[in-house]
Amino acid sequence: MKAVLFEKFQQAPKVVTLDDPTPAPHGVVLKVEATGVCRSDWHAWMGHDGDIDLPHVPGHELAGVVAAIGKDVTRWKVGDRVTVPFICGCGSCSECHAGQQQVCLNQEQPGFTHWGSFAEYVGLHQADLNLVALPETMDFATAASLGCRFATAFRAVVDQGRVSAGQWVAVHGCGGVGLSAVMIAAAVGANVIAVDLDEAKLALARQLGAVAAVNGAEADVVGAIRDITRGGAHVSLDALGHPVTMTNSILGLRPRGKHIQVGLMLGDHAAPAVPMPKIVGQEIELLGSHGMQAHRYGAMLDMVASGKLDPSRLVGERISLEQAPEALMAMDRFQSVGATVITRF
Known part of the structure; x- marks a missing residue:
């Protein structure tokens, strides 16, 4: 797969070819259809987040189609249109049991704790707990903003x-x-x-x-x-x-x-x-306030369906994966009006 990779913090990322991910038993692999460029990704590239192991693929605001599923996944099938909160709960800790996956004690975050979505494919964990189904009427660029900024x-x-x-x-x-x-x-x-x-x-x-x-x-x-x-x-x-x-x-x-x-x-x-x-x-x-758990997306999506909220109005420039390294490095110097989203891979 093609992906944006950086090998050192604060060193220019490059578009490279990497092995496609395989799903964990409890996880899925998504074909990424859209992924946002967020200031949190810039923090990761700068080295401000201590959880990142190099080399690294950033990206945590994403939407796509399920391409492969692990053997223990029961709620999803290949072809499902989904997004995911940028904080993925483990499903086993006391906070997850209380429904507070956004502060999971063992949380994982695509683009931080493991390789993220500036790529053609991304692996996601604990899919039955963390994935969110997308309305058929919502385009992927809009959906990509839900997992971080909008949620x-x-x-x-x-x-x-x-x-x-x-x-x-x-x-x-x-x-x-x-x-x-x-x-x-x-x-x-x-x-x-x-x-x-x-x-x-x-x-x-x-x-x-x-x-x-x-x-x-x-x-x-x-x-x-x-x-x-x-x-x-x-x-x-x-x-x-x-x-x-x-x-x-x-x-x-x-x-x-x-x-x-x-x-x-x-x-x-x-x-x-x-x-x-x-x-x-x-x-x-x-x-x-740190993200939002997957089970709360229903209330937000109901307001979108009713017309009270329209996240599509917040989508700004749509760029290619090849343009992503420059957009990432520029995040602290300039932010465009609306969310910059990678939609061409």
């Missing part, structure tokens, strides 16, 4: 933030996760404020349901949010993962508000200072 945003807004109609929700960072969060929060009736440095992304956020937009390059973000909301947001998400956006998110909350940390902070940003006087004095809640 992550859904859990952050709905399950962790428990956002309700009429609340003020601030979203800091309008990349793939942030724009997804804007759409989802607006769909459940919240008043959404989008924050970014890029006017094009802010314009798209307004089209997706944001009632206000703040350009962090031109305005006092915290002051602007306080003015718009008359006292602060009820819920605020750092969808980028940076000490500045995290701090602005916390400081822009009203008393007893919720901060949801969605964006990863790794490398030099792994242990940021937090505004503790605000957190203690105003009883601010700090919550992490």
